[in-house]
Amino acid sequence: MRPSELDFRHYESRVMLRVVIGSRAYGLDDEHSDTDKRGIYLPQAEQHWSLEGVPEQIENDATQEVYWEFEKFLKLALKSNPNILETLYSPLVEFASPFAKKLIAARAEFLSRAVYDTFQGYVESQFKRITTELRNLERIRWKQMMHLIRLQLTGITLLQTGELTLHVGEHLQLLRDIKSGKRTFDEVDALRRSLSHQFDLALATTSLPEHPNRELANDLLIEARTLALKASLP
Incomplete structure (x- = not known):
């Protein structure tokens, strides 16, 4: 054991x-x-x-x-x-x-603007690893890519609304398509960059406190x- x-x-x-x-x-x-x-x-x-x-x-x-x-x-x-x-x-x-x-x-007392650095930082670091694997091993971890996009969407909504919602709701089909490889790597990477911009905008306007x-x-x-x-x- x-x-x-x-x-x-x-x-x-x-x-x-x-x-x-x-x-x-x-x-x-x-x-x-x-x-x-x-x-x-x-x-x-x-x-x-x-x-x-x-x-x-x-x-x-x-x-x-x-x-x-x-x-x-x-x-x-x-x-x-x-x-x-x-x-x-x-x-x-x-x-x-x-x-x-x-x-x-x-x-709710644990929610703060720090989610931007934590969530977005994790997404960026993991996308770099996925890009390296694609270049060196010619493989893509689609499930991992899906979860990174999901994390961005979750973080953006959290900053915009002050609420953390886990259910993916209207993004269900998009995320399933990414997981099953129906979207190309370039499409998902472009989506990641677009969501990064939305994350920046959400941080600038969020009502969440600076610290928990x-x-x-x-x-x-x-x-x-x-x-x-x-x-x-x-």
């Missing part, structure tokens, strides 16, 4: 939030889609204070599950990590403890650590 699987079994009872993300949350799923689960776990205080410490994340490859330790989750949320924000905003919540529900109720609410995040962390003194999951 892998160390990560041992960690998962050891801390599984401390999972405070479990949601489904990925294609099923985006509305892009089909009969072949996996069910990707993400969430948060809160170790007991004694586990956290021990010499061994606790892992920043636990995972179960067999069931496509990944859970971040609460403090790690908060720090990533403050950096506008896409996976973390999608976990907070997934419409497919399988389990949420009372404290996790409190976190979800405050999720770090004070709230700190208060939540202190409260969680206090609650972790109890044996039961808060």
Whole structure:
């Protein structure tokens, strides 16, 4: 058994939030889609204070599950990590403890203009890798390209509306066409550049704050650590 699987079994009872993300949350799923689960776990205080410490994340490859330790989750949320924000905003919540529900109720406090640098920076870096693979290996990862376009569309809407919506809505057919290779590389690259411009415009006019609410995040962390003194999951 892998160390990560041992960690998962050891801390599984401390999972405070479990949601489904990925294609099923985006509305892009089909009969072949996996069910990707993400969430948060809160170790007991004694586990956290021990010499061994606790892992920043636990995972179960067999069931496509990944859970971040609460403090790690908060720090990533403050950096506008896409996976973390999608976990907070997934419409497919399988389990949420009372404290996790409190976190979800405050999720808008983690949204800020930082999503521009995080989302767009990831898109640009990954497109460079895809271009290099195309040049050197003559292959294109269409599914990856589709998700990069999806991330741009999500980020633009977030800056424009102040809301993070995972379902792709009216862009469903476009994204499916990209995934299936019905659009050429040049077409998708041109779309990426057009969306980058729209992203710039959205950043200039967004009502989102410059930074997320770090004070709230700190208060939540202190409260969680206090609650972790109890044996039961808060």
